[in-house]
Amino acid sequence: MSEQQPQAEFRSDMVVTRVFDAPVEEVWRYWAEPERFARWWGPTGFGVAKADMDVRVGRKYLWCMTPPEGYLGPNPGNAGTFTEVVPGKLLRYVTQWSDDQGKALTADEAGMPDMPDDFSETVKFEALPDGRTIMTYIEHDLPVNLMFAYSWVGMWQSLDKMEAALKADRG
Numbered sequence: 001m002s003e004q005q006p007q008a009e010f011r012s013d014m015v016v017t018r019v020f021d022a023p024v025e026e027v028w029r030y031w032a033e034p035e036r037f038a039r040w041w042g043p044t045g046f047g048v049a050k051a052d053m054d055v056r057v058g059r060k061y062l063w064c065m066t067p068p069e070g071y072l073g074p075n076p077g078n079a080g081t082f083t084e085v086v087p088g089k090l091l092r093y094v095t096q097w098s099d100d101q102g103k104a105l106t107a108d109e110a111g112m113p114d115m116p117d118d119f120s121e122t123v124k125f126e127a128l129p130d131g132r133t134i135m136t137y138i139e140h141d142l143p144v145n146l147m148f149a150y151s152w153v154g155m156w157q158s159l160d161k162m163e164a165a166l167k168a169d170r171g
Contacts, residue, residue, distance in 0.1 A: 014139040014148055016155045022166045024127040027135055028088045030162055031055070031123060040162035041065065043154035050077070050100060057085050061093065062102045074111025079104065083120070091123040114147045135159075 020027050030036045032055040038048040045068035053061035064077035079098035085091055096118040097110035107115045119139060126134040137155055142148050 010144045011141050012144050012148075014142055014152055014155075015136065016138075016152065016159065017134065017136045018159050018163075019128070020133045020135060020163060020166060022133060022170060023131050024088050024125045024133040026166060026169075027133040028125055030165065031091055032087070036165070037063075039165040040158055042161075043157040044160070045071075055082055055085055055091070057082055060102070062098065062100075064100045076105055076110035076112065077102070080118075088127075089125055091125075092120065094118060094120050112147060114143060114145045116142065 030040060032053075034051040034053050037053065038051040041048050041051065041063060042065040047066040048063070049066045050062055050064040053059075053063070055061075059082050060079065061082065062077060062079045065075060067073070067075045077098040077100050078095050079102045080093050080095040083092045083094060097105040097107055097112060097115075099105060107113060107117050119142060121140065122136075122138040124134075124136040124138075126136075128134060137159075139151060142151070
C-alpha cells in the first residue's frame with residue numbers, strides 16, 4: 001500500500017481590470033474618501049457598515065460590510081495598513097480579517113478557512129487620453145479555490161456598484 005502524498009496548493013494573483021468612463025481623479029476619490037468608498041464596496045446586496053480609513057502610508061483602515069437579509073455566510077471585516085500611496089496612480093495595502101472593531105481574526109475565526117490570514121492588495125489607476133480610467137485591482141498570492149472565485153465575482157459586483165455611483169455623481 002502506498003502512502004498518500006499531500007497535494008500542493010496552487011496560488012495565483014486575482015486580477016480584475018475595469019475601464020471607467022470618468023477621469024482618474026474621480027475614480028481615485030472612490031478609493032480614498034470613506035463616504036464615496038461606502039457607496040460601492042461589497043458585492044450585490046451588501047452595504048457598508050463602516051469605512052474608516054486614512055489613505056496615507058502607514059495609516060490604518062477598517063471596512064465592514066452589512067449582509068443582505070437572510071445571508072447565512074461569514075461576514076468578517078477587513079482591516080489593514082496602507083503600504084504605498086501615490087494619489088491617482090497606486091494604492092497598496094495589507095489586509096487581514098477582523099471584527100467590526102478592527103480586532104484581527106484568523107481566516108478560520110472569520111469563517112474563511114480556505115483563505116490566508118492576511119494578504120496584500122494593489123490598485124493601479126491609469127488615465128486614458130480620452131478622459132477614461134483603467135483601474136486594475138489585484139489580490140496577491142491567493143490559493144486558487146472556491147473562495148478565490150467568490151472574491152473575483154464579489155469584486156466585479158463591487159465595481160458595478162462603483163460605476164453606478166460614478167455615473168450618478170456625473171449626472
